[in-house]
Amino acid sequence: MDEGVAILGVGVTPLRPISPELSQRELIFEAATKAYIDAGTEPAEIHSFISISEDFHEGTSITDEYTPDQLGAILRPVHTIAGDGLQGLAAACMLIQSGIADLVAVEGHCKTSNILNHEEVFAMALDPIYERPVGVPSHAIAALEMRRYLHETGLPEEAVAGVVVKNRRNALRNPLASYGASLTVEEVQASPLLASPLRVLHTSPYADGAVVLIVASAARARRKGRKPVWIKGIGWATETPWLAERSWGRATYTVVSAQMAYRMAGISRPRKEIHFAEVDDTYAYKELQHLQALELLTPQEATELTRGGDFEGPLPVNASGGSLGMGYCFDATALYRVAEATWQIRGEAGSHQVPGARTGVVCSWRGVPTTTGGVVVLQAD
Amino acid sequence: MGIREKPTRMDQVQSWRADFPVEYLYTTGVAGERFAKTLRERGMLAATRCQRCGVTYLPPRIYCQRCFADLSESWVEVPLQGVIHTYTVVPVRATGEPSQSLEVIAYIRIDGTEGGILGRVAVSPEAVYIGMAVEGVLAPPAERRGAVTDIRYFKPILS
């Protein structure tokens, strides 16, 4: 992007299976407090606020009315995006590039533990006339994709299990992650089947959390003492809402999003120019599928990578532990991964720091039954 | 309590339980009504065809998602026959209750269309494979309601 847009501040609450100590709004307040301190600012300086939320994940309708106070956004420009976290980040870029704002707060959250009927929320997302009456569980949709993906690539199920082993091991070094574990491929493949070939351990467990990112114009980001991480390119796309039209084996939305983001970032050889990736792994096969769509690794290369150490190598993927290791937080997930990538580029990722992490990519997906996702390229100052 | 001080026991926190009691009607529309009537009266699948793109839509839509043409007068009918594009074997029902019997759920590409249908297949989990030819089994005419559930299940076509 010509003028430059940067991430100036990051605030998150640790991802946790339950969060009984704080209400949804209080979780957001905690993340926002941290983000404003990290960016060296305060709510009064923020020109516009963006909140990511989805009514059925909130348990309230017209959820956008619930946003302003805990962000310090009363009587200020606020809007809500019922979409992926990266769509919210893209909106912040547009506000800045169009000159409407110099400083924007982007907020995402989900109190997954407060949703008592995840299956019913999923069922309501399917077409009510052609799809919903068939009565298919949500994980079965992912299983249909996984089966087709393995069929088209010729990969064994163990390749998918390797992703789980790697990400949950990586999460052991991330203090924000809830599901770090030392597992073997055999243990993963011995976990119960949800819908063949998809097993319980191929699926990222839910977690509660809130994230706030402070996004700034170049002029604002270059003020003394700040640590900007530049948003070089961003893209997002939706393939189709119809189960009947989708490709099942490929992440076409990622192909389109990556083309858009790479073009904006001036990246022509992603394999050479990108040093690390935070890639959606809501279901373990998705990591392999997304890496292929990002033109970073072939399925065979990605499988090989899961076997070795994951912080050095040619392309460290999900050093954070990913959703499999950190926990899955619906549309806030993408913003957690942008936060992780920001710390990597700043050199602040602690014991899961990737050496020489100057340019990174984050790839998101909105989960079943969607074919929506985004890609953002982030770079050091 | 709050950000400065955190509880350490579940009995120190409170939650409020509530549900979302809403109901809807879904207007089936031009395409949906034609699909329902064709299935109920003739046991066939109604699809729309874009001549320009050479694409047949199932479920039918009155617009082409590729060239945006109006397809409301461009109908074809195809039989309930197709090929398993991908499948899963599900041991647990959507409600989470354990089920003794396994069932095969497949996405079936319907012959003569670019689309397809999600459905159950009456085949053993050991015998099912990608590329298997299947046909739909419909409810008896008197029991059909003009809904996708009139397709009771799919079964392998024995060649």
Ligand SMILES: [Zn+2]
């Ligand atoms: Zn057309």
